[in-house]
Amino acid sequence: MPFRWTPELSALDITPEEWFRQRRRLMKGAAMAGAGAMLGLTPLAAMSGESSEDTQTPFEKATSYNNFYELGSNKENPAANASKLVISPWNVVIDGAVARPEKLSLEELLKSHPVEERVYRLRCVEGWSMVIPWLGFPLAELLKRFEPLGSAKYVAFETIHDPQRLPGQARNVLEWPYREGLRLDEAMHPLTLIATGMYGRPLPNQNGAPLRLLVPWKYGFKSIKSIVRITLAEQQPVTSWNLLAPEEYGFYANVNPQVPHPRWDQGSERRIGEFLRRTTLMFNGYEKQVAGLYTGMNLSKYY
Secondary structure (H helix, E strand, O other), X not given: OOOOOOOOOOHHHOOOHHHHHOHHHHHHHHHHHHHHHHHOOOOHHHHOOOOOOOOOOOHHHHXXXXXXXXXXXXXXXXXXXXXXXXXXXXXXXEEEOEOOOEEEEHHHHHHHOOOEEEEEEEEOOOOEEEEEEEXXXXXXXXXXXXXXXXXXXXXXXXXXXXXXXXXXXXXXXOOOOOEEEEEHHHHOOOOOEEEEEEOOEEOOHHHOOOOEEEOOOEEHHHOOOOEEEEEEEOOOOOOHHHHHOOOOOOXXXXXXXXXXXXXXXXXXXEEOOOOOOEEOOHHXXXXXXXXXXXXXXXXXXXX
C-alpha cells in the first residue's frame, strides 16, 4: 500500500524510533512463524495457550469495542475519545519495596525491553471475549531490574490521572486514578505481560497506550491500561472495582465459569465477531500454566 498523508494524521501517528528499530526483528519473527506453521511447528501463540479454534479478532473490532472508563463508560467511547489521551511525554515510576526505585521514560523502557508477539485470549467479566496478537515483554523482566525486597508480596498499578483531558475522569464513576494489583507470584509469572502494541503496531490509545498490563487468565478489568506507576507492596493493594463493588469484583478475578457474577452467568461467552456463544474455560484456557499458583485456595471464596 503506498504511503498517503491525510490531514487527520498527527504527531501521535508517527512510529516511535524504538519501534522502527525493531521492525526487522518483528518482520523476521512473523516470517518464521509463518514458515513454522507450514512445517507443522508449534508457534509461540500456541505455547501461550492459543488453540486452533482461536481465530484472531479483527483489528477494527478490537479497537472499537473497549472498556476504558477514563475515556467514557460506553464501549464506543474509548475509540471516539482516543485523541484526548496524551501519551508523549510518558514516564513510569517503579517504587515501594524495591532496592532501586526509579522513574523511567517510555523511551528508556522500550530500549531496555525488546518486545515479542504473543496471542492471548481476553475475557471480559461482562461475558464477551477477544483473541488479540499483542506485542510486549514479561513484567517479571521489568520488576527484576529494580530488585524487589524480601518483604514485597504484591504489585500495585496505577493509571494516568488527567481529569482535565479525560472525559471519564470528570465523572465519579470510579475513584480515580484507576488502580489494580496482583500477588507478586502472579506478577512474576511468564504469561504476565506489559503490552506495548497489538497487531504489529504500537498500542492504540483506546486499548491502553502506551503501556498496559495483560494477565490472560483473569477477567479483563485486571489488565490496567495507560500505566504510570508500579509499586511493590507488603500488603494487598486497593483495587478500583473491588473498592466500588467487592461483592461483584474480587481481588483475584480469575476467570472461573463455576463462580457466577451477581448479574451475569460466567459459564459461557460471546467471542466478538461470532454469533453463537461458547463455553468459558477455567482460567480462560490457561489452567495448565497457572493453576499451580492457587493450589489449596478456595476459588469461590477468593474470587
